[in-house]
Amino acid sequence: MSEHVTPGPGPVPTPRLPDANPPGSGSPDSHPSTPFPPSPSPSVPPPSLTSLVAACRRRAAHAVQRVTATALGPYQSAVLRIGFAGTWLLFLLREVPHRRELYGPDGPWSWDMARQLIARNHAFTALMWSDSAVWFEAVFAVAVLSSALLMLGWRTRTMSVIFMLGVLSLQNRSIFVGDGGDNVVHLMAIYLVLTRCGRVWSLDARRAATTARAAATAPVRDRVGPVLWGVMAVPLLVGTVTDGVTVEVWLLVLCWGMWAAQGLWWLANRRGPTGEARALLDVLANILHNGALLVIMAEVCLIYATAGWYKIQGSRWQDGTALYYPLKLDYFSPWPGLSDLLAANGIVVLLLTYGTVAVQVAFPFALLNRRVKNVLLVVMMLEHLGIAVLLGLPFFSLAMITADAVFLPTGFLLWLGGRAATRPRRPVPKSGGAPAPRVPVPSSGEQ
Amino acid sequence: MDTYDHKGGSAGPPPGVGIAGLSRRGQVVAAVALAAVGVVACVHLGMVFLHVAPSNTASKQYDEAVDDWVYPEFEQNWKLFAPNPVQSNIAVQARAEVADSDGALRTTGWIDLSAEDGAAIQGSLLPSHVNQNALRRGWDFYIGSHDEEERPNGLRGRLSESYVRRMVLSRLADREPAGRLERVQIRSVTTAVAPPPWSDEKARTRPYYRTLSWWTVTSEDLPEGARDGRAEGSRE
Incomplete structure (x- = not known):
């Protein structure tokens, strides 16, 4: 549990669970006996009930192995x-x-x-x-x-x-x-x-x-x-x-x-x-x-879902003026000039009002599709940046942007981390082309 | 989980042995733990859902169980600006009877404490909770725990009353460093936000006043700093 007393895991024994895929054998979808193959050729008999059950068991076993073997995300x-x-x-x-x-x-x-x-x-x-x-x-x-x-x-x-x-x-x-x-x-x-x-x-x-x-040379004691x-x-x-x-x-x-x-x-x-x-x-x-x-x-989904669903019931969110009012509240307008500018345009207020409700209600369902989810995440984070400044709620916004970030793709985070890590601390050697991005070292290092 | 890249195996720490790499006994323990964590997670999410959802058939039926589970640490409310945003500015104002050093009594004019908050918030990238939340939410607390005749509804009502008093007094003490505050009166002024220029709604321009009666200041009402005659110079 404590990440800190660890010399890292040893060699990984071969799994003994009878139905489990060997780790690293690819996603369940690539398994040869997927229950619904894309185009069964006429020579192959339709999957029998027993093979279906077996496939389901394999999938379940694979999932159980995955959530017990890895700390996801x-x-x-x-x-x-x-x-x-x-x-x-x-x-x-x-x-x-x-x-x-x-x-x-x-x-x-x-x-x-x-x-x-x-x-x-x-x-x-x-x-x-x-x-x-x-x-x-x-x-x-x-x-x-x-x-x-x-x-x-x-x-x-x-x-x-x-x-x-x-x-x-x-x-x-x-x-x-x-x-x-x-x-x-x-x-x-x-x-x-x-x-x-x-x-x-x-x-x-x-x-x-x-x-x-x-530890490769001498035992290390914490x-x-x-x-x-x-x-x-x-x-x-x-x-x-x-x-x-x-x-x-x-x-x-x-x-x-x-x-x-x-x-x-x-x-x-x-x-x-x-x-x-x-x-x-x-x-x-x-x-x-x-x-x-x-x-x-x-929890993040619940936050957005309830925020959206309650708004849908409000007359101001329905008539498209809701955003106008917070901009006119003394407690939420640190930049009155900016707020007035935004509040002056009825169409912009309408679009932002409707957009807010649409995005919040849609958020949990957008998770079903990678691309839609990522677009929505960008929109959410931008909106929170706006809220941070316009409504004077920087810490609320920062917390919500962090909560959104749990849904960011690993590739993007690695790219971000790589950029943060490649800020040169020592002179980069000129020869040998572009330096490879330094991917952060995982905690349990392998020997 | 679509959220994570399937190439996740190559990014991040290498996987451990998982349940498949355990002995029979270990597998039993792991399976029980997996089931327990799954059940607790589902129950927790169900409880939180019933807590945040509008009052409904299920949440009424399991009212007590939900409250027991959620309070105090998992309480939550995501109804900021919903179902409708607040459409009026509520200003808390106060005036005081001050005894000057020569013993003469004078009454100050109404001092708009919310306007002071507003001034502190204006032009700030990082407004403080002291300005943005303390008085605003404190007054909400008072309103929510008193009836129209200013009668408190039990403990919360009484606490909200002394809370608002202490807050007001600590601010007045900042402004009247020389005099002694004898009696104080608080009121709130609710001014509706004018409807948007493109709307044909009529503006309700007359402010609504809620005025509490004068009360005589006791040492109970005074935060420590003010008791010494000076506010604790921590306010900006």
Whole structure:
């Protein structure tokens, strides 16, 4: 589970599951006994029921093998990690001057008022452990630090747990200062804990690669990992003792579960990279990751679907003037000149109003077609960029663009990553043609 | 999943052994885990769906189960500007009775706190939650937990009242550093956004006022910084 204690997987044994395709034998569609071959020649008898059943079983086995053997969408989940941690980090840094007013013990929403509300809804916030200003500053600092480290992918799994606790602590402390952007970050911070989002584009991935190279000559021992693991037990214990009665049980299970899993992963890796225990933990981590990624994608669809469906019921979205009104609200018009310019043109307002509803309602269905999906993603991201500036909602927009990015094609992300990585740090040799784009090294490097 | 390139095998970390590479016992554990994760994911998505969907046959029937599952950490609301965008500017204003250093009482004019927010937001690429959300959502909270006669509906109502008071007082204290705030009154002014120029709708131009009664300031209402006579210089 912890990506960081790993010397990388050993040789991959041949699968023993009777019906599974050998890995790498191509997509299920290329399998010779596909249930519905494109044009059955007259000499071949129609597929019998038993062969159909067998084909279905093979497909199911292939799918099960795939979701247990791979953490799907490594680049997409890395983008989620970088995007959400980055959004929250930027938000916290922006609010540093206002941090006490927003979340501090003596802000307008005082510590005691928060306590009364939380006594009823049982939301988690470490800020309720003490009403001292020092404690508040410490929690705020940890929230900032964990966001930065999660963004960089340093000890990703551990940071993702601290990041989640930081987000919950601040947001649940003052629930009346947040907006949609906070809501997205809140949910995604929880889901991210369950993903293996540090396998690429992270310090963990870089360390795993160097460790794997060094391990060829001499065994490499990770010292920071076990220490961090031991240290983490302290706040977890304190939290459990303090909040144990009121906090949601699943949150306790999640935190302690991740902690235990880290320890087991370390133990399994000590026994050697090829052991059965390590293989099983790897499979469990993949299952959890893929489930969480599915939930994240469905969550994004739910966001757009409900946003669109509710709009369809509104008269202003029907008569094509809806967009005009937010542009005239003082709280959502940081650039009144620009807003007025846009609001002055009835046809443009109509097109944007209808376009917004159409795109939002269509989004979940567009996922069924690659090309349509990609076009829609571009439209969505552009619209959010517009919202960021025009309505003054930069953090909401950044969070939504990150959420959209889970659906970006791997090829595009690799191209993007390649461009980011090829910014020359040392002089590029002139001979030998164009330098090959440096594809980021995967976390579990092969010897 | 159409979302991911099928060449995904070549990009990213190499696959592990998967369930096929495990012993019988390991396979059983993995299968149970797969089933459990699948079931929990489906139940979770179902619950969240019923939570965000309009009230319907199913969500009414499973009301309690949905709330138990979703609250407090998975609560969500994606109805920003829907079904209709807000079509009026709601400004929160306040005035105060101030005791000057010589003991004389004077009453300030109405101070438009929302306009101050608006001014802070204007020209900003990164508006702060303090300006964009605090007063706006705080007043929403107050309105949502009080009836027309300004009676609070239980705990939330009482909390919203002191929240708005403390927010208003901390801002007034910024403006009246010399005097002592004795009594304060709050009102909201709702002004409808004029219909678009191309529309034939009539504009409702008369603003609507909601005025709360004066209240005498106690130390309970004052955030720490203001209690010392000064606001905590953290505001820009």
